[in-house]
Amino acid sequence: MPPASSFYRAIYSEIEEVGWEYLISLRDDLSSLSFRVLDTKGKAHIMDIELPKNYPKFAPSVTADVPFVCELKWSENSRLKDVVHQFSEEFWSTMDDIDRALLVVDPSQQSHAASFRQIGLGNDCYLLLSINANDPRSLPECRFFGPDNIVDSMIKNWRKNIKRWTRDKSFPENLANILETSLPGPPDANKDDRQIDCGICYAQCLPVDDELGGMSGSAPDYTCDNPNCSRAFHSLCLRDWLRSITTTRQSFDVLFGNCPYCSEPVAVKVNNSE
Numbered sequence: 608m609p610p611a612s613s614f615y616r617a618i619y620s621e622i623e624e625v626g627w628e629y630l631i632s633l634r635d636d637l638s639s640l641s642f643r644v645l646d647t648k649g650k651a652h653i654m655d656i657e658l659p660k661n662y663p664k665f666a667p668s669v670t671a672d673v674p675f676v677c678e679l680k681w682s683e684n685s686r687l688k689d690v691v692h693q694f695s696e697e698f699w700s701t702m703d704d705i706d707r708a709l710l711v712v713d714p715s716q717q718s719h720a721a722s723f724r725q726i727g728l729g730n731d732c733y734l735l736l737s738i739n740a741n742d743p744r745s746l747p748e749c750r751f752f753g754p755d756n757i758v759d760s761m762i763k764n765w766r767k768n769i770k771r772w773t774r775d776k777s778f779p780e781n782l783a784n785i786l787e788t789s790l791p792g793p794p795d796a797n798k799d800d801r802q803i804d805c806g807i808c809y810a811q812c813l814p815v816d817d818e819l820g821g822m823s824g825s826a827p828d829y830t831c832d833n834p835n836c837s838r839a840f841h842s843l844c845l846r847d848w849l850r851s852i853t854t855t856r857q858s859f860d861v862l863f864g865n866c867p868y869c870s871e872p873v874a875v876k877v878n879n880s881e
């Protein structure tokens with residue numbers, strides 16, 4: 608016997624709440640349907656939902672291409688949008704917190720399909736974390752790797768401080784508290800420490816040359832003001848480059864031209880301390 612029309616109407620309005628654009632398939636008898644769900648990184652996951660005959664009194668069963676089995680919190684008043692919501696949010700936002708704040712070495716590509724993260728702790732030490740996908744903010748399972756003496760003291764801290772783990776704090780914060788140390792961040796966070804090449808001569812340092820006076824062997828000392836460019840140059844290179852361009856204007860001892868990368872105005876003194 609086909610479902611009553613009231614059942615159709617009810618399910619249709621629930622699909623409406625999720626958004627028809629996310630619906631991939633729907634069985635004629637409404638026994639199952641699939642949604643395409645985007646995670647916080649914009650990656651699509653397929654979520655298959657089976658509706659029991661006495662839905663919504665009984666919870667639907669959900670399967671998806673994610674590393675965890677979702678234990679649904681369900682009541683008679685729950686709706687499909689609650690399923691879609693529960694399905695992902697906490698787990699993915701926790702993984703994002705980890706990827707944003709810590710030095711993840713494995714998986715090398717940030718992945719929403721994996722529930723583990725191996726992170727660098729410094730001093731050649733690594734920590735493999737298995738995040739509980741059903742309760743991502745809970746204490747993770749972990750395994751330390753590295754030189755024995757350092758790892759031993761980390762394990763000691765871990766055991767001593769295990770009770771300090773709290774849901775009120777973010778995952779990276781909890782980890783730092785429990786290990787009693789500050790943890791290295793992702794490589795991009797250290798970007799400013801990296802040495803920068805000049806955008807004109809492509810070298811980090813000018814040659815060591817007496818003719819260059821104070822500039823001899825120096826690092827780039829000029830940065831384009833355009834925040835979207837921020838390209839670094841040796842002011843010496845920029846000056847030579849501006850001099851070779853016919854549109855460059857000089858006023859007193861300053862050359863006015865355009866950044867070779869973004870064309871925003873740049874200005875550099877003609878005679879530096881040579």
Ligand code: ZN
Binds near residue numbers: 805810
């Ligand atoms: Zn240069």
Ligand code: ZN
Binds near residue numbers: 833
């Ligand atoms: Zn620029």
